[in-house]
Amino acid sequence: MRCKKIVALLSPYVDGALSGSRKHDVKQHLRACEACRAKLERIRQLGNLLDGLPVPSVPEGFAARVMAEAKTRLPETKAKWVLPPVTWDPLRWFLKFSAPMRLAACATVLLACVVGLTMDGGLLVDKQGQVKGSVQNLYGLELFDPTPPGSVDSIYLAMASPLNEEGNIR
Amino acid sequence: MESRSDEDLMLSVVEGDLNAFNKIILRHQRTAWSIAHRFLGDAAEAEDIAQQAFLKILEAASGYRPTAAFRTYLLRVVTRLCIDHAKKKRPIYTNTLPETQDRSTDPAQSLAMKERGTAIRKVLDTLPPNQRLALILRHYEEMSYVDIAQSLNISVKAVEGLIRRARATLKTRLSSF
Numbered sequence: 536m537r538c539k540k541i542v543a544l545l546s547p548y549v550d551g552a553l554s555g556s557r558k559h560d561v562k563q564h565l566r567a568c569e570a571c572r573a574k575l576e577r578i579r580q581l582g583n584l585l586d587g588l589p590v591p592s593v594p595e596g597f598a599a600r601v602m603a604e605a606k607t608r609l610p611e612t613k614a615k616w617v618l619p620p621v622t623w624d625p626l627r628w629f630l631k632f633s634a635p636m637r638l639a640a641c642a643t644v645l646l647a648c649v650v651g652l653t654m655d656g657g658l659l660v661d662k663q664g665q666v667k668g669s670v671q672n673l674y675g676l677e678l679f680d681p682t683p684p685g686s687v688d689s690i691y692l693a694m695a696s697p698l699n700e701e702g703n704i705r
Numbered sequence: 706m707e708s709r710s711d712e713d714l715m716l717s718v719v720e721g722d723l724n725a726f727n728k729i730i731l732r733h734q735r736t737a738w739s740i741a742h743r744f745l746g747d748a749a750e751a752e753d754i755a756q757q758a759f760l761k762i763l764e765a766a767s768g769y770r771p772t773a774a775f776r777t778y779l780l781r782v783v784t785r786l787c788i789d790h791a792k793k794k795r796p797i798y799t800n801t802l803p804e805t806q807d808r809s810t811d812p813a814q815s816l817a818m819k820e821r822g823t824a825i826r827k828v829l830d831t832l833p834p835n836q837r838l839a840l841i842l843r844h845y846e847e848m849s850y851v852d853i854a855q856s857l858n859i860s861v862k863a864v865e866g867l868i869r870r871a872r873a874t875l876k877t878r879l880s881s882f
Contacts (some may be wrong), residue, residue, distance in 0.1 A: 546869040552850040581875050584882055585844050588825045593738045594752055598730045601759050
């Protein structure tokens with residue numbers, strides 16, 4: 536193969552990009568041609584020369600700046616940070632509040648309990664087992680006519696009632 | 706040490722996992738930065754290009770398909786940005802090189818290295834963008850012609866021609882070294 540064709544192949548030859556017959560032809564030619572060998576050597580020297588171009592390290596904080604920019608540019612991106620496991624102590628959390636706040640919280644809970652108990656019926660009836668008039672008025676309870684005594688319904692109601700016949704809690 | 710592949714991390718990015726994106730950046734920032742810096746010769750511009758590359762990848766994450774190695778994808782984005790930048794801006798022939806650690810104890814040797822580096826920088830800046838990129842990817846990133854062709858979206862034959870012409874220019878203009 537003539538030198539002109541070989542010279543055109545020296546670059547890929549140095550880079551290991553030749554294969555098959557092309558690589559074989561270059562190798563064969565180089566064995567016999569000093570001029571082409573000198574050109575090959577010059578290409579290798581250029582490579583060494585290029586190594587002399589310095590490049591500094593990646594600027595510090597580069598990744599952080601990219602992430603900050605990413606978050607501002609893409610608010611609709613579903614940011615799904617994987618959060619570290621959180622261990623939460625409710626008592627410790629509660630104790631962080633001031634005493635008046637804690638007292639107010641307890642009072643609120645107590646009030647909620649009272650309202651709940653009131654709604655439940657424990658405070659709705661008087662000693663006679665009758666719904667208190669005030670409660671009736673307050674909650675707008677509508678009463679049915681009393682069930683006939685001795686009927687199946689009256690027995691069922693007696694069983695379901697929290698009070699016995701003496702008006703005491705069962 | 707993160708053991709997940711780039712492609713796996715990118716699939717997490719598609720799901721909105723920014724942690725995975727951060728890992729992608731940490732893994733490939735050196736590559737993006739060094740290519741941009743060798744191409745442009747300016748630290749601020751190189752950082753801008755490298756940052757844009759990662760942000761473009763994030764923006765296009767929903768369309769990401771692991772059909773090729775992620776590195777090839779990243780390089781395609783970086784080289785595209787470099788070429789677009791070169792088209793908009795005329796090259797600046799810089800007389801100064803970035804400060805790097807000088808391992809030479811001999812002042813004369815140190816000076817010679819700096820002069821050589823400056824000369825290389827100047828010659829690289831005169832190369833057409835495609836030649837410059839092909840040479841950078843081949844010599845500094847040690848990429849194969851096939852990978853360079855994929856990154857620049859050209860044929861292997863075209864890569865051969867680019868590198869050959871780039872070296873011919875270097876040979877002429879750096880003959881004194």
